Amino acid sequence: MSDPRRQRTRQALLDAGLALFAELPVDAVAIDEITAKAGVGKGSFYNHFESREAFATAIVEDIRRDIEAQIIAANRDVADPAMRVARAIMLYANYAMRMPQQALVMGKADLTQRFDHELNDNMVADIEQGMAEKIFKVGSIEAGKLFLFGGVGMLVLRLAREKDSDLSREICLEMCTLFLCCLGIARDAAIKLAKAARKSQLSPRKFVTATH
Amino acid sequence: MSDPRRQRTRQALLDAGLALFAELPVDAVAIDEITAKAGVGKGSFYNHFESREAFATAIVEDIRRDIEAQIIAANRDVADPAMRVARAIMLYANYAMRMPQQALVMGKADLTQRFDHELNDNMVADIEQGMAEKIFKVGSIEAGKLFLFGGVGMLVLRLAREKDSDLSREICLEMCTLFLCCLGIARDAAIKLAKAARKSQLSPRKFVTATH
DNA sequence: TGTACATCAGTGAACGCGCGTTCACTGATGTAC
DNA sequence: TGTACATCAGTGAACGCGCGTTCACTGATGTAC
Numbered sequence: 001m002s003d004p005r006r007q008r009t010r011q012a013l014l015d016a017g018l019a020l021f022a023e024l025p026v027d028a029v030a031i032d033e034i035t036a037k038a039g040v041g042k043g044s045f046y047n048h049f050e051s052r053e054a055f056a057t058a059i060v061e062d063i064r065r066d067i068e069a070q071i072i073a074a075n076r077d078v079a080d081p082a083m084r085v086a087r088a089i090m091l092y093a094n095y096a097m098r099m100p101q102q103a104l105v106m107g108k109a110d111l112t113q114r115f116d117h118e119l120n121d122n123m124v125a126d127i128e129q130g131m132a133e134k135i136f137k138v139g140s141i142e143a144g145k146l147f148l149f150g151g152v153g154m155l156v157l158r159l160a161r162e163k164d165s166d167l168s169r170e171i172c173l174e175m176c177t178l179f180l181c182c183l184g185i186a187r188d189a190a191i192k193l194a195k196a197a198r199k200s201q202l203s204p205r206k207f208v209t210a211t212h
Numbered sequence: 213m214s215d216p217r218r219q220r221t222r223q224a225l226l227d228a229g230l231a232l233f234a235e236l237p238v239d240a241v242a243i244d245e246i247t248a249k250a251g252v253g254k255g256s257f258y259n260h261f262e263s264r265e266a267f268a269t270a271i272v273e274d275i276r277r278d279i280e281a282q283i284i285a286a287n288r289d290v291a292d293p294a295m296r297v298a299r300a301i302m303l304y305a306n307y308a309m310r311m312p313q314q315a316l317v318m319g320k321a322d323l324t325q326r327f328d329h330e331l332n333d334n335m336v337a338d339i340e341q342g343m344a345e346k347i348f349k350v351g352s353i354e355a356g357k358l359f360l361f362g363g364v365g366m367l368v369l370r371l372a373r374e375k376d377s378d379l380s381r382e383i384c385l386e387m388c389t390l391f392l393c394c395l396g397i398a399r400d401a402a403i404k405l406a407k408a409a410r411k412s413q414l415s416p417r418k419f420v421t422a423t424h
Numbered sequence: 425t426g427t428a429c430a431t432c433a434g435t436g437a438a439c440g441c442g443c444g445t446t447c448a449c450t451g452a453t454g455t456a457c
Numbered sequence: 458t459g460t461a462c463a464t465c466a467g468t469g470a471a472c473g474c475g476c477g478t479t480c481a482c483t484g485a486t487g488t489a490c
Contacts, residue, residue: 003452003453004453005453005467006465006466009466025239027239028239030442031445032442043446046444046445046446047466048466111369112369114366137399138390139382139385140386142383143367146366146367147391149362150362150365151362154326154365157324170351170354171354174354174356181393182359182390184393184399187349215431215486217433217486218432218433221434242476243476252434252435253436254435255435255436255437258478263478264477
């Protein structure tokens, strides 16, 4: 029942898939390549995943859930909508720096699906809350969502490829600042919020989510 | 030499490719489908295009050149960087509303290539100009580029699918406003610029670029 | 203008590769006694 | 603890479909005289 081989094989496949999907267009990755990289027989693939598509979805969903859990945990005790948004952006960006493969996979994931994630729902709720509290000043939430999801999507792709981590940190701070400016926060206040959000990332992590 | 069949066949293939690439993931479009939709024999495809890839590139490049030419023409006599940026965004958005298929193709085009287009170079130059003139206030141009290309990419995908054109116009205006706010323009001034830029789209077009 | 010829676009059958998926078999792991 | 058995993960050869690409042939178009 708890055959350890099963977990090992499954994880080897997921690891290989992550590496390949990060490097190549999703459709360009053959199952032969995945099983070869994982060091398992081709047939094993179908012991674990129903199809290529299900496999890709499993990888993306694992990552998404991981990030979502981290953001929820990080914002657990934060009430200010501006700070919540800032922390969410900085956390996602930080994750992308630490986990470039995961970031590339997320960044390449189907754009049209970006609107449907709970992760997004949380951020949208924060923005709506900020609008209700008059902290944010925007005409409608729709354009803000497009900027946020588009901009952050580009950001994680950019960070995943950037070797200069000082430059990366700089870009993250500015992205966070710009988005808060978008929402009507004054630039000085936005910079302060972004820096505070970044600082919170540096403190020891309370929650380490397991990949396996 | 000027065999009219050649042009007709080529255009039929491009039209069919556009419709299919707009509807499906690029890799999911078979050459059989393209030639069937175009109403030509399968072999004709290779009389006109070296390969599948070359075909897809030709379609994307045609669209990109079209938009680029329109933006350059629209900004020919405009000096103010903020206005140039606003007009470029509004024009692209307007194009997406009028030409949803083209917008979908552009929106889905390889994200990692978005940085390498001349189209982008022009907008980046405008932003740098605005920074030099102290009209824009941002820490660095990098984050602005990410928001711009990411946000506008999401915008055109959104517009291409939105049937309600009043809502579309609303979203465009707000996107343009938010981006100008990002760059440090006060919200009231940003709204005025965006509205002025939109108005300029409505005047009779001087340059109608041919698709064929 | 009419005719004969050259050129080249169009055609679709045929080829062959790559790859997703299946399956019969092997052997490792867990369990009952 | 030891043995016999059941279960199920692992394996890779084999299958077959889909699709990109080729090619020999047809016939339309343009041109020379």
